[in-house]
Amino acid sequence: MGSFAFHRSERLKRQKLIQELFNRGSYFYLPLVKVLYLTLPPEAAHHQVLFSVSKRSFKRAVDRNRVKRRMREGYRLNKHHLNHLPQKLVIAYIYTGRTIVPSAELHSQVVVSLGKLMAIYQRPKATNA
RNA sequence: AAUGCAGCCGGCCUUAUCGCUUCCCGUUUUACGGGGGGAGGAAAGUCCGGGCAACACAGGGCAGCGUACUUCCUAACGGGAAGGUGUCUUGCCGCGUAGCGCCUCGCGCGAGACGAAGCAGGGCAACAGAUAGUGCCACAGAAAACAAGUAGCCACGCCCCUGGUGUGGUCAUAGUGAAAAGGUGGUGUAAGAGACCACCGCCCCAAGGGUGACUGCGGGGGCACGGCAAACCUUACGCGUUGAAAGGUCAAAUAUGUCACGCUCCCGAAAGGGAUCCUGUAGCCCGCAGGAAUCUCAGCGUGACGGGUAGACUGAUGGAUCCUGGCCGUGAGGCCACGGACAGAUAAAUGAUGAGGCCUCCGCGCAAGCGGAGGGACAGAACCCGGCUUAUACGGCUGCAUUUUUU
RNA sequence: GGCUCCGUAGUACAAUGGAUAGUAUUUCAGAUUCCGAUUCUGACGAUGCAGGUUCGAUUCCUGCCGGGGCUA
Numbered sequence: 040m041g042s043f044a045f046h047r048s049e050r051l052k053r054q055k056l057i058q059e060l061f062n063r064g065s066y067f068y069l070p071l072v073k074v075l076y077l078t079l080p081p082e083a084a085h086h087q088v089l090f091s092v093s094k095r096s097f098k099r100a101v102d103r104n105r106v107k108r109r110m111r112e113g114y115r116l117n118k119h120h121l122n123h124l125p126q127k128l129v130i131a132y133i134y135t136g137r138t139i140v141p142s143a144e145l146h147s148q149v150v151v152s153l154g155k156l157m158a159i160y161q162r163p164k165a166t167n168a
Numbered sequence: 169a170a171u172g173c174a175g176c177c178g179g180c181c182u183u184a185u186c187g188c189u190u191c192c193c194g195u196u197u198u199a200c201g202g203g204g205g206g207a208g209g210a211a212a213g214u215c216c217g218g219g220c221a222a223c224a225c226a227g228g229g230c231a232g233c234g235u236a237c238u239u240c241c242u243a244a245c246g247g248g249a250a251g252g253u254g255u256c257u258u259g260c261c262g263c264g265u266a267g268c269g270c271c272u273c274g275c276g277c278g279a280g281a282c283g284a285a286g287c288a289g290g291g292c293a294a295c296a297g298a299u300a301g302u303g304c305c306a307c308a309g310a311a312a313a314c315a316a317g318u319a320g321c322c323a324c325g326c327c328c329c330u331g332g333u334g335u336g337g338u339c340a341u342a343g344u345g346a347a348a349a350g351g352u353g354g355u356g357u358a359a360g361a362g363a364c365c366a367c368c369g370c371c372c373c374a375a376g377g378g379u380g381a382c383u384g385c386g387g388g389g390g391c392a393c394g395g396c397a398a399a400c401c402u403u404a405c406g407c408g409u410u411g412a413a414a415g416g417u418c419a420a421a422u423a424u425g426u427c428a429c430g431c432u433c434c435c436g437a438a439a440g441g442g443a444u445c446c447u448g449u450a451g452c453c454c455g456c457a458g459g460a461a462u463c464u465c466a467g468c469g470u471g472a473c474g475g476g477u478a479g480a481c482u483g484a485u486g487g488a489u490c491c492u493g494g495c496c497g498u499g500a501g502g503c504c505a506c507g508g509a510c511a512g513a514u515a516a517a518u519g520a521u522g523a524g525g526c527c528u529c530c531g532c533g534c535a536a537g538c539g540g541a542g543g544g545a546c547a548g549a550a551c552c553c554g555g556c557u558u559a560u561a562c563g564g565c566u567g568c569a570u571u572u573u574u575u
Numbered sequence: 576g577g578c579u580c581c582g583u584a585g586u587a588c589a590a591u592g593g594a595u596a597g598u599a600u601u602u603c604a605g606a607u608u609c610c611g612a613u614u615c616u617g618a619c620g621a622u623g624c625a626g627g628u629u630c631g632a633u634u635c636c637u638g639c640c641g642g643g644g645c646u647a
Binding site for chain 1: 188478517519521543
């Protein structure tokens with residue numbers, strides 16, 4: 040699989056998993072997005088990601104689709120940062136901005152979030168627990 | 169040529185890299201390679217109609233909801249086409265007349281303005297019935313719907329006689345009001361009045377024309393019958409309910425159920441009849457059909473073997489289809505032939521980054537052009553179609569009207 | 576996706592088609608008090624938007640806009 044590919048199986052679709060992520064997952068905030076994450080069981084093959092934009096922030100479907108596509112593109116081009124992580128994660132990106140921002144800005148946010156995740160999971164286990 | 173109104177059409181293009189999705193072929197079933205396809209005119213609002221599906225359904229009446237000029241188109245429609253009628257506006261012709269119009273109280277138009285009618289062009293119309301019935305018409309005003317009789321005017325009588333009062337005539341005059349009971353001009357009269365006359369309007373009958381809405385040659389009537397049905401209502405026609413989260417197939421886990429049939433009382437040997445109550449007929453009644461221990465949940469008996477959540481597949485993309493051409497029709501549209509394959513996602517694909525061109529806007533410039541801005545307007549399929557409504561940068565086309573210029 | 580209901584002052588509610596849209600509360604000002612609270616007086620403040628029917632619309636009709644509820 041090419042390193043920039045983003046197959047359907049890498050998307051988060053199962054309702055139970057999503058429920059678990061929103062109930063028990065950890066999260067942190069960046070200026071434009073809220074990021075939720077949870078460790079997958081060890082038999083999982085991929086990370087799984089979900090992108091969401093609230094209908095409250097953007098009334099029109101065109102704008103919501105545009106923001107989601109840009110976030111997904113940012114993850115697709117930068118997901119290699121997570122390649123060396125032994126665990127597999129479920130991640131949800133929830134857009135919290137009120138206006139549409141250029142792609143470059145959104146991509147940099149995704150890079151920051153991935154770096155932060157790496158930092159969290161590479162800490163000693165004592166602090167992680 | 170410009171502007172305005174009405175209608176119609178298009179609504180960025182080419183290319184590179186990295187990706188997403190679907191179909192086909194190949195390797196080979198891990199995935200990879202090659203090829204084809206991949207948002208709209210509104211995909212939107214969900215306002216109508218239909219397909220499709222499940223459920224329900226003897227039939228009739230009432231209620232409810234919807235529609236409402238005519239004919240046609242259509243699978244159907246509350247949609248569309250053509251026509252009729254009404255109304256608004258512009259222009260023209262004749263007739264009658266001296267003022268007329270407006271929110272600004274000052275302006276505009278004017279001796280043929282303005283008025284009512286006619287003709288022509290364009291726009292608009294939820295456009296059945298007010299002579300089936302009921303109801304409403306505030307304030308103002310004499311009076312608001314079987315006209316009335318306040319003031320005024322006129323005649324006559326009486327009195328305390330520059331005036332008052334009574335009886336009669338009259339609606340021409342009267343602030344008002346959305347609307348005042350045909351209009352304008354004349355004759356006439358004590359004063360007046362369709363009382364009478366001319367023109368116009370209105371009502372009734374009606375030859376002829378038209379599929380029909382409607383039209384109206386001609387004749388009659390002095391003229392009665394205000395408006396509101398997007399008030400109740402009347403008439404005519406139509407409407408079963410629920411929506412793809414419908415419905416169908418497979419099926420972990422969990423639980424042991426699920427479905428069908430039978431079981432009231434009285435009379436009768438039986439067939440059958442009767443009684444009370446309940447259920448269904450998705451509003452009510454009649455009628456029809458079915459049922460019955462008791463109870464809040466039912467239980468018993470007999471027979472059958474699956475039912476079903478998460479999830480997956482299907483429904484689901486070839487259809488009232490699209491392109492081109494021909495024929496028929498005033499038109500909406502219909503018929504025929506040739507050709508094409510043209511989204512199919514499902515926590516939901518159709519994207520991102522560059523390059524070049526095109527377009528629009530802004531700035532500079534006489535111009536050519538130069539620089540900057542604009543993911544270039546509105547907006548993202550969710551079972552599928554036909555419409556309607558709403559949003560829409562910019563560009564193009566057609567018709568009509570006005571103005572200017574040229575011939 | 577489908578169905579359904581509702582929009583009136585800042586808030587909660589009224590208003591047969593009829594004159595200047597009413598009541599309570601909030602806010603502001605004044606009075607009362609040594610100062611507050613309470614009370615009294617007064618003021619400001621609204622029919623979601625655009626059309627239509629009507630002489631006249633919060634009300635009737637149509638189209639938009641916004642909000643709520645039900646349905647797996």
